[in-house]
Amino acid sequence: MSQLKDLLERGKFVITAEVGPPKGADLREFKDIVRLLKGGVDALNVTDGQGASMKLSSLAGCVAILQEGAEPVMQMTGRDRNRIAIQSELLGAYALGVRNLLAITGDYPTLGDNPSAKPVYDLDSVGILLAASSLMEGRDLAGNPLKGEPPSFYLGATVNPNFEPLEIELIKMEKKIHAGARFFQTQAVYQIDIADRFMKEASRLNVKILIGIIPLRSVRSAHFVSKMIPGVKVPQGLIHRLESAPDPKLEGLRIAAELIRKVREHGLAHGIHIMAIGAERSIPLLLDML
Amino acid sequence: MIITKKKPLEEVIDELKSYERVFIVGCSLCATASKTGGEEEVEEMKKKLSECGKIITGSVVLDPVCNLQKSKRDLKDFGVEISKSEAILCMACGNGLQTLGEIVEDIPVFPANDTLFLGEIKRFGVFEERCSICGKCLLTNGVAICPISRCPKGMVNGPCGGAKDEHCEVNPEQRCVWVDIYYKLKKMNRLNELRRINPPIDHSLRIKPGQHKVQRSVTNEPT
Numbered sequence: 269m270s271q272l273k274d275l276l277e278r279g280k281f282v283i284t285a286e287v288g289p290p291k292g293a294d295l296r297e298f299k300d301i302v303r304l305l306k307g308g309v310d311a312l313n314v315t316d317g318q319g320a321s322m323k324l325s326s327l328a329g330c331v332a333i334l335q336e337g338a339e340p341v342m343q344m345t346g347r348d349r350n351r352i353a354i355q356s357e358l359l360g361a362y363a364l365g366v367r368n369l370l371a372i373t374g375d376y377p378t379l380g381d382n383p384s385a386k387p388v389y390d391l392d393s394v395g396i397l398l399a400a401s402s403l404m405e406g407r408d409l410a411g412n413p414l415k416g417e418p419p420s421f422y423l424g425a426t427v428n429p430n431f432e433p434l435e436i437e438l439i440k441m442e443k444k445i446h447a448g449a450r451f452f453q454t455q456a457v458y459q460i461d462i463a464d465r466f467m468k469e470a471s472r473l474n475v476k477i478l479i480g481i482i483p484l485r486s487v488r489s490a491h492f493v494s495k496m497i498p499g500v501k502v503p504q505g506l507i508h509r510l511e512s513a514p515d516p517k518l519e520g521l522r523i524a525a526e527l528i529r530k531v532r533e534h535g536l537a538h539g540i541h542i543m544a545i546g547a548e549r550s551i552p553l554l555l556d557m558l
Numbered sequence: 559m560i561i562t563k564k565k566p567l568e569e570v571i572d573e574l575k576s577y578e579r580v581f582i583v584g585c586s587l588c589a590t591a592s593k594t595g596g597e598e599e600v601e602e603m604k605k606k607l608s609e610c611g612k613i614i615t616g617s618v619v620l621d622p623v624c625n626l627q628k629s630k631r632d633l634k635d636f637g638v639e640i641s642k643s644e645a646i647l648c649m650a651c652g653n654g655l656q657t658l659g660e661i662v663e664d665i666p667v668f669p670a671n672d673t674l675f676l677g678e679i680k681r682f683g684v685f686e687e688r689c690s691i692c693g694k695c696l697l698t699n700g701v702a703i704c705p706i707s708r709c710p711k712g713m714v715n716g717p718c719g720g721a722k723d724e725h726c727e728v729n730p731e732q733r734c735v736w737v738d739i740y741y742k743l744k745k746m747n748r749l750n751e752l753r754r755i756n757p758p759i760d761h762s763l764r765i766k767p768g769q770h771k772v773q774r775s776v777t778n779e780p781t
């Protein structure tokens with residue numbers, strides 16, 4: 269049984285965080301971070317070659333999290349594997365104790381550190397969800413029966429509240445729901461009215477939604493997220509605060525904490541998803557500010 | 559239209575480095591439209607190769623190269639010239655190259671062009687890929703914009719998360735094809751088409767090499 273599902277269904281305001289596996293086979297630092305975070309967050313997402321960079325696998329990261337007694341969310345992209353590999357990995361993940369899956373299409377290889385890799389995309393995010401749903405009904409994607417008890421995942425997907433035009437993103441979100449998604453972790457949001465506008469449309473869809481938070485670390489990081497994340501524009505007011513703060517990192521955490529408190533107090537979403545992108549060790553401090 | 563581009567001349571000269579006497583074949587259709595193998599380009603190539611010391615035994619622009627039986631017949635007129643040649647330079651697409659190889663079995667055939675894609679001539683000198691020849695045309699929603707060919711990821715259910723300001727994450731100079739599909743469907747008042755879940759593509763339909771034989775319909779046979 270997925271603990272994440274259980275908590276969300278019981279109505280707890282859930283906090284998840286993203287951890288990136290190392291570019292290497294040494295999991296000691298990764299496990300350190302897991303130990304540091306596991307008390308404060310409800311589940312940990314493990315990225316799958318984020319930014320199309322070759323890293324230790326998401327599945328191995330999830331198993332390490334289970335060994336530390338925490339709850340993993342396996343991120344799975346369609347970039348590197350065809351449907352045979354994806355389904356086979358899903359079965360393996362379930363057998364090893366992974367219960368939550370986040371389906372993602374995946375950044376294009378030319379954006380990453382092995383740019384000459386063959387882009388696979390046999391399944392996009394909707395296709396991965398269809399495959400997982402099919403396995404959960406005891407059949408593979410081609411309709412062949414599985415042996416034994418079928419796996420039972422809590423299926424999730426991503427959505428970007430900043431996307432313009434938002435209508436396309438909402439249509440796609442509905443398709444992901446039809447394909448089996450029950451929870452969503454959103455792309456980073458910096459303005460409460462963006463979250464508001466999105467939730468007004470999305471709340472009728474009857475799924476659990478965790479608003480994405482990327483704490484800013486400096487003026488540069490604010491420009492970076494505005495450049496990298498489709499639709500995101502960090503408001504000028506926040507950039508001024510980072511500029512004039514004696515400790516921009518701390519100020520970035522305060523900004524994130526204010527937004528999280530607003531989301532929680534206004535009952536805007538079912539939780540939040542923190543993506544610290546390399547600064548995972550600062551998450552406990554952020555959680556203390558809530 | 560098969561879109562081709564000229565290989566750099568140095569590359570062509572390197573392919574031909576062990577041969578002196580060369581016969582050149584152009585193509586009247588796609589390569590003429592691509593400006594890579596029509597009459598004009600064949601003449602230019604003759605001049606350039608002569609300047610590099612090659613002897614051009616002859617040349618022809620076939621109509622088109624990829625029609626095996628027709629090209630076989632048309633090349634018969636050039637039997638003498640070809641028999642005097644050590645190499646054939648093909649200024650058509652990769653298909654034309656192989657058709658020539660089937661016809662002239664004892665002389666090596668070399669490409670003068672790189673074959674790019676199946677596309678549209680937007681305007682003079684500008685070409686864009688339009689079809690990946692996927693074996694079963696999926697454009698049954700009437701929108702006539704192909705995401706298999708125009709989205710780098712071949713997304714079948716809407717845009718990926720990377721579309722930024724309506725442009726593509728892979729090539730920011732290009733519009734995201736799914737945003738274009740959305741606007742067109744919206745304009746046509748057929749947005750519901752976008753809500754339909756498309757199953758993953760059936761790749762068993764594109765096993766290589768593709769083969770297709772038109773079955774003669776029995777009813778049309780003379781009795």
Ligand code: SF4
Pocket residue numbers: 688689690691692693694695696697704705706707
């Ligand atoms: S779906 Fe696209 S790639 Fe496939 S045949 Fe139709 S136009 Fe060509």
Ligand code: SF4
Pocket residue numbers: 708709710711712713716717718719720721722725726727728733734735736737
């Ligand atoms: S941005 Fe649009 S065109 Fe580019 S890969 Fe994503 S879905 Fe395809």
